[in-house]
Amino acid sequence: MQIQYSIVSANSMLYQTAIEQLIASQGLRYESDIEYFCIAHNQQQVLVGCVGLAGHILKCFAIENNYQGAGISRAMVTEIILCAYQLHRKSLSIFTAPDKVSIFQSMGFTALTSLTRSSVLLVNRPEQLLALQHQLSRHKIIGKRIAAIEMNANPFTKGHAYLIEQAAQACDWVHVFVVREENKPFSFSDRLAMVRNGCQHLRNITVHEGNDYMISKRTFPSYFLKESHLVNQLHAEIDCEIFVRYIAPCLGITHRYIGSEPNCPITQNYNQVMMAMLPPQISVVEIKRLALSGISISASTVRNNLLNATTLVASLLPISTINYLIEHHGYALQI
Amino acid sequence: MKIHQSAVAGTFESSDLFVEVEPQPQFSLSVTSSATQFRDAVETQVRNILTKLHIENGQWRVTDSGALDCIIAARVETAALRGAELSALNWEEM
Known part of the structure; x- marks a missing residue:
């Protein structure tokens, strides 16, 4: 079975629909923060597998049902990890279902959290913890x-x-x-x-x-x-x-x-x-x-009113923060 | 041979070996294998190759997916060459 692997940018229109369909067919949800995908095509140029990289996290790992167990995951994970390394992202993690944990353990990942939950966190640099x-x-x-x-x-x-x-x-x-x-x-x-x-x-x-x-x-x-x-x-x-x-x-x-x-x-x-x-x-x-x-203090109120309601904002902040904001950010806060 | 840049070689595919090395003054090696009964044998083989190459530094991380000895040697040598920024081995020493 000849499979071709490639790394594509997540916003490349050519593959996006097929990727979204494949992810949905495996009961997952397409996540918009993904930057890169490693994708696998069969000889008929049909998409059969994908895994995404978002920051330091691998996600949306999906393989077409008929192609599972054919070693596609190992090849795809290799490609996406090399892609991450080239971006100087050495420390990677992945959230996955408990039944897939052993696949990732055999590729150098270590599980940090309990296997009884429906999602398990694995990392490839446990020594950092x-x-x-x-x-x-x-x-x-x-x-x-x-x-x-x-x-x-x-x-x-x-x-x-x-x-x-x-x-x-x-x-x-x-x-x-x-x-x-x-x-x-x-x-x-x-x-x-x-x-x-x-x-x-x-x-x-x-x-x-x-x-x-x-x-x-x-x-x-x-x-x-x-x-x-x-x-x-x-x-x-x-x-x-x-x-x-x-x-x-x-x-x-x-x-x-x-x-x-x-x-x-x-x-x-x-x-x-x-x-x-x-x-x-x-x-x-x-x-x-x-x-x-009568109004509970929240940082979001402060953020939303930083530029217009300067007296209101100043009433919610301690002197140390007011001084910091005036000194380092030039906000015209009035006490 | 001295490791002064990070390097990788190999893949996670079945019967292959994935080798990563990062520069550091000390030497450390961690080996995991999908075939747990051969983990120690893989580690011995990796250590032998690194000794032959006179490598005494670097943080080495090896993930084995059931590689044969010749594959282990090829992957470790490649990672070492890349990490040392060399293009060829001194075959007389091997």
């Missing part, structure tokens, strides 16, 4: 109540400051993680600096740079995309499992602090998944959002 664990455990503080908070802080508001202060009062130590993925309008380094500036008065906290294994495109891609509820639920569970299994033990985390979420359904769902999955090892403490004159 090990290195992260070593690095985190250097920041371990011994105590009865050790809290973790993850935040985007885009930008850092009075609400974030309130959440951290509540945790710092109730706990021996607080580890704050700033989500690493680049975001609009504030970059990771901006957000990290705003959190650090806003926490200077607190003695019992460590501000950590986020990483690839905590709310990142790697463990929680649907957080950054508009995905169906089911996918989002699976990814939230995978993110929580990684936190419980690999991250929390390194720092001796006993509590996870979260802010209540009135608006965003993805974050609401994530909060619910945490409450279901983190206990009993880790207790989840939900703090009701800080409200100013």
